[in-house]
Amino acid sequence: MPTLYHHPMSPASRFVRLILSEYGYQTELSEEQPWENRRDFLTLNPAGTLPVYVDDSMRALCGATIISEYLDETSGIMKRDRRLLAEDPFQRAEIRRLTEWFLQKMEADVTRPLVRERIFKLQMTPDQGGGAPDSKILRTSRSNIRQHMKYLSWLAGSRPWLAGDRISYGDLAAAAAISVLDYLGEIDWSDAPSAKEWYQRLKSRPSFRPLLAERVRGVTPVSHYADLDF
Amino acid sequence: MPTLYHHPMSPASRFVRLILSEYGYQTELSEEQPWENRRDFLTLNPAGTLPVYVDDSMRALCGATIISEYLDETSGIMKRDRRLLAEDPFQRAEIRRLTEWFLQKMEADVTRPLVRERIFKLQMTPDQGGGAPDSKILRTSRSNIRQHMKYLSWLAGSRPWLAGDRISYGDLAAAAAISVLDYLGEIDWSDAPSAKEWYQRLKSRPSFRPLLAERVRGVTPVSHYADLDF
Structure with a gap:
């Protein structure tokens, strides 16, 4: 069975897990702490980024973009109206632009710094950069959320799905990032009714269930995290 | 004619210019100063990143990955043994992994900070963050170059082209980034004979000529920059 090296709080990992589940693939999950720079993991992916997909012939695919393009070329193309590209x-x-938006731009502006400050640093040793969260970084990232939620609301309010008439990688990428921020209680839903309605639709899909059941050490999710009707 | 919004010192812009030229496409170039956050440019690409390709029907494609995939799907696929994917x-x-390596990882570790400190800040107003280069950032980026040059040398020494037997997007992405750093005199070629031999082959291609003729205001290139036999 193929293996996916992932971290529960990595949006890029969640994105690939959603694709695999939507397409009905079984994968073994192996949790990787990316700050540890584990030697064997760096042999698989010298860039050290998550996720990494290792197929049955032990060939490694590194990173969400590369894995998702490969899955489209080898599987998606046969899925007809269930194809996610x-x-x-x-x-x-347009689908790729939105996928990049949520997994790269929002990741840099908001998700990566918040996850690092609030989750990873709790588990890192002082040598690795662990310790208390930096309040300046928290403040900046939180103020960036607002712009991203505005954009998400605009997309969700003006199209049936984020990139057009059908669900696509764009929706899965956005929902992967939003679900991590929602776990941390960082999303103010009262301000974003169309984004909320869109996220409820995503959350109700069977592919989302494993993500909603997940917990990370030391950080309890916000009470509505797994609630389909939040 | 399509328009490419670019900056001469942006590796992602140079990468797309090389592809267009290898495939024989004419494009109008429009230089964009990315730190200005020009309103009309942000309408084209809300992420504010370069390059942006606007086709004859005024449809915009944003970012190097998206443009290069589009060009492969609409042109590359017909090029047979001249296809770059x-x-x-x-x-x-593997080609995408290397393209990402040079346009994202090397960009974050080395190229973006060096270009910002040494070129962009000369042209930015103090309000935009302009001023003297930060010596700590210069030091860190320069020490990161060594690792990347080691990896490039290993690739160039063990394969005919970086991703395998044929020239590909991987070579163009790497050469785009290296050419910007070489302009700035940041590459020590004496230490990297196989990378140098590879870069000589790239530099000699007709698609490279316009890049070697380019100059940016206030920064003279190193003396061997346009030299094919450096």
Whole structure:
């Protein structure tokens, strides 16, 4: 069975888990602490990023973009109306733009610093950079959330799904990032009714269930985290 | 004619210019100063990143990954042995991994901070963050170059082209980043004979000529920058 090296609080890992589940693939999960720079893991992926997908022939695919393109080329293409990337090149470009937005731009502006300060640093040794969260970084990241939620609300309010008429990688990428921030109680839903309605639809999919059941050491999720009707 | 919004010292912009030129496409170039956050530019690409490709129907494609995938789907696929992405999904994954390595990882570790400190800050107003380079950032980025040059040398020494037997997006991405650092005199070639031999081959291609003729205000390139036999 293929193995996915992941971390429960990595949006890119969650994104790939959602794709695999939507396409009905079984994968063994292996949790990786990315700050440990484990030697064997760096042999698999010299860039040290998550997730990494290792297939039955022990070939490694590194990173969410590369794994998701590979899964589209080898599986998605056969899924017809359940395909998570479009047929039309411009529509594909729009799906990729949104996937990048949530897994790279929002990741840099908001998710990576918040997860690092609030979760990873609790588990890191002082040598690895562990310790108390930096309040300045928390403040900046939290003020960046607002812009991203505005954009998400605009997308969710103006299209059936974020990239158009059908669910796509764009929705899974956004929901992967939002679910991590929601676990941490960082999302103010009262301000974003259309984003909320969109996220409820995503949360209700069977592929989302394992993510909602997940807990990380030392940080309890906000009370509505697994609630489908929050 | 399509327009490419770019900056001469942006590796991602240079990468797309190389692809367009290798495939024989004419594009109008429009230089964009990314730190200005120009309103009309942000309408094209809300993420504010370069390059942006606007086709004849005024549809915008944002960012190097998205543009390069689009060009492969609409042009590359017809180029047979001149195609810059492979047919095999695993080979495609390896090309994408290297493209990401040089345009994202090396960009974050080395190129973006060096270009910002040494070029952009000269042209930015104090309000925009302009001023003298930060010597600590210069030091860190320069020490990161060594690891990346080691990896490049290993790739160039063990394969005909970086991702395998044929020239690919991986080579163009790496050469785009290296050419910016070489302009700034940041590459020590004496230590990297196989990388140097590889870069000489790239530099000699007609697609590279416009990049070697380019100059940015206030920063003269190192003397061997445009030299094919450096």
